[in-house]
Amino acid sequence: MRRLLVGLAAAALAATMGTALAQDKKTIGVSIPAADHGWTAGVVYHAERVAKKLMEEHPNLNVIVKTSPDPASQANAVQDLETQGIDALVILPTDPDPLVNAIKEVKAKGKFVALVDRAPSNNDDSVRDLYVAGNNPALGEVAGKYIAETTPNAEVVIIRGLPIPIDQQRQDGFDKGIDGSAVKVLDRQYGNWSRDDAFKVMQDYLTKYPKIDVVWAQDDDMVVGVLEAIQQAKRTDIQYIIGGAGSKDMIKKVADGDKMVPVDVLYPPAMVGTAMELTAAGLIDQVPVNGTYILDATLVTKDNAEQFYFPDSPF
Numbered sequence: 049m050r051r052l053l054v055g056l057a058a059a060a061l062a063a064t065m066g067t068a069l070a071q072d073k074k075t076i077g078v079s080i081p082a083a084d085h086g087w088t089a090g091v092v093y094h095a096e097r098v099a100k101k102l103m104e105e106h107p108n109l110n111v112i113v114k115t116s117p118d119p120a121s122q123a124n125a126v127q128d129l130e131t132q133g134i135d136a137l138v139i140l141p142t143d144p145d146p147l148v149n150a151i152k153e154v155k156a157k158g159k160f161v162a163l164v165d166r167a168p169s170n171n172d173d174s175v176r177d178l179y180v181a182g183n184n185p186a187l188g189e190v191a192g193k194y195i196a197e198t199t200p201n202a203e204v205v206i207i208r209g210l211p212i213p214i215d216q217q218r219q220d221g222f223d224k225g226i227d228g229s230a231v232k233v234l235d236r237q238y239g240n241w242s243r244d245d246a247f248k249v250m251q252d253y254l255t256k257y258p259k260i261d262v263v264w265a266q267d268d269d270m271v272v273g274v275l276e277a278i279q280q281a282k283r284t285d286i287q288y289i290i291g292g293a294g295s296k297d298m299i300k301k302v303a304d305g306d307k308m309v310p311v312d313v314l315y316p317p318a319m320v321g322t323a324m325e326l327t328a329a330g331l332i333d334q335v336p337v338n339g340t341y342i343l344d345a346t347l348v349t350k351d352n353a354e355q356f357y358f359p360d361s362p363f
Contacts (some may be wrong), residue, residue: 049340051344052254057227058081059272059307065281070102072107072108072203072336073108073110073111074108074109074110074111074134074135074136074331074332075111075112075132075133075134075180076102076109076112076134076135076136076137076138076324076327076328077112077114077126077129077130077132077134077137077138078095078099078109078111078113078114078137078138078139078223078320078324079114079116079122079125079126079129079137079138079139079140079141079341080092080113080114080115080116080139080140080164080295080320081115081116081117081122081140081141081142081322082096082115082116082117083115084242085241085242085243085267085269085297086268086269087241087267087268087269087315087317087363088137088231088291088292088361089349089362090107090316090317090318090361090362090363091140091317091320091361092113092115092353093361093362093363094317094318094320094321095113095320095324096113097321098111098321098325099112099113100262100351101324102324102328103331106328106332108332109331111328112129112132112134112215113284114128115127115161116142117142118142118168119141119142119143119146119147120146122139122150123146123147123149123150123247124139124148126139126147126150126153126154126353127150127153127161128155128232128354129154130153130154130159132287134154134159135159135160135331136159136160136161136162136327136330136331137151137159137160137161137162137194137230137326138152138162138164138320138327139151139161139162139163139164140163140164140165140166140320140323140324141163141165141166141235143210143212144163144166144167144168144169144212144213145168145169145212145213146273147331148168148172148175148351151163151175151176152175154176155174155175155177158277160177160178160327160330161175161176161177161178162177162178162179162180162323162324162326162327163176163178163179163180164179164180164181164318164319164320165180165181165182165200165214165319166181166212166213166214167179167181167213168213169213169232177245177337177338178323178326178327178337178338178339178340178341179331179339179340179341180319180320180322180323180326180341180342180343181340181341181342181343182314182315182319182342182343182345183343183345184217184218184221184315184345185217185218185219185220185221185224186216186221186314186344186345187218187266187292187313187345188218188219188220188221188223188224188225188266189221189222189224189225189312189345190225190345190346190347191222191225191264191266191292191313192219192221192222192223192224192225192226192231192262192264193257194225194226194311194347195225195226195231195262195264195290196225196226196228196229196231199231199261199262199287200229200230201230201231201261202231202232202261202262202287203232203234203257203259203260203261203262204226204231204232204233204234204238204260204261204262204263204264205233205234205235205236205248205250205253205257205260205262205263205264205337206219206222206233206235206237206263206264206265206266207236207237207238207239207250207264207265207266207270207309208236208237208238208239208266208276209239209241209262209266210238210240210241211234211238212340215248215266218266218292219236219294222264228326234253234257234260235256236342237249237252237253239265239266239273239346241254241267241268241269241270242269242273243270243272243273243276244273245270246265246267246269246270246271246272246273246274246277247273247274247276247277248273250263250273250274250278251281252275252328254277254278254281254283255338256332258285259285260283260285260286260296261285261287261289262286262287262289262290263286263288263289263290264289264290264293265289265290266291266292267291267292267293268280268291268292268294268295268297268298268312269293269295270291271289271291271298271309272297274289275289275308277312278308286308288307288308288309288310289308290311290312290313291309291312291313291315292312292314292315292345293314293315293316293317293363294312294313294314294315294316294348294356295312295363296357296358296359296361296363298312299312299348299353299356299357300353300357302348302349302350303350303353303354303357304354305350310349310350311347311348311349312347312353313345313346313347313348314343314344314345314346314348314356315343315345316343317363319343322341323341326341
C-alpha cells in the first residue's frame with residue numbers, strides 16, 4: 049500500500065509538473081520571404097539555424113519558421129501562425145506596406161511583434177514592439193562617400209533594388225554621400241535585387257552610355273549580373289562596382305584585391321537571428337527588449353575583409 053501511495057504521489061507530481069511545463073511553453077512564429085535571391089537565402093538559413101539553436105537551449109520553446117514568396121501569401125502565413133497560438137511574431141516582410149494590417153491583427157491580440165529590416169513607409173511604430181534592421185540610409189551614404197572621395201568626378205549608374213521604402217532610404221543616403229561633390233548620376237533603374245534583372249539593366253546602360261566610371265548596384269547579387277554584362281560587352285571604362293550586404297563571394301573579391309570590387313558595404317541577413325534571440329530573451333527570461341536595434345553599415349576593405357568572410361555561409 050505504501051509503495052502504491054508513493055507511486056501515485058510521484059505520478060501526481062509528474063502530472064502537475066507536466067501541466068506546468070505545458071502551460072509555460074512558448075511559441076515564436078517567424079515569417080520571412082522565400083529564398084528568391086542570395087540575401088534572402090541567407091535570411092532563411094539564419095532563421096532555421098537560430099530556430100534550432102533556441103529550441104535546443106529552451107525545451108519549453110517552440111519556433112515555427114514559414115517562408116512566403118509575396119505579400120499576399122505572407123499575410124496568409126501570418127494568419128496561419130496566429131491560429132497556431134503563437135506568443136510572439138518575428139517578421140521580415142516581403143513588402144511592409146501591404147502587410148501592415150496582418151501584423152496589426154497579431155499585435156492587437158497582445159502578442160509581441162519583432163519587425164525585421166523593412167518598416168512601413170509611414171514609419172508607424174505601433175505595428176511592432178521591437179525593430180531590428182541594417183542601417184539602410186548609411187548603406188547608401190557609405191557607398192556614396194567612398195565614390196565621392198575615391199573618384200570625385202565619376203559618372204555613375206545606379207541599379208536600385210525593389211520599389212519599397214528601404215530602397216528609397218538607400219537612395220536618399222547615397223545622394224547625401226555624394227552631396228557637394230562633382231559625382232554625376234547618369235541613370236537609376238530597378239534591378240529587383242536579382243542577378244538576371246541587374247544583368248539586363250547593365251546591358252541597357254552599356255548601350256546608352258559610352259562612358260561609365262562607377263556602378264553602384266546596392267546589392268551583392270546584382271553585382272554578379274553587372275560583372276557578367278561588363279565582361280560580355282568587353283567594356284574597359286568602368287573602374288569599379290560597389291555592392292552591399294557582405295556576401296562571401298564579394299568579400300572574397302575584396303580580400304583578394306579585385307580591382308572591380310575594391311569594397312563592399314555590410315547588410316547582414318543574420319539580423320533575423322538577432323531578432324529571434326532578442327524575442328526569445330523577452331519571452332523566456334522576461335528581459336526588456338522593446339525598442340530599436342540598428343546594425344552598422346560597415347565599409348569592408350582589403351584591410352578588414354578577413355573578419356567578415358564566412359566560407360560556409362550560403363550567402
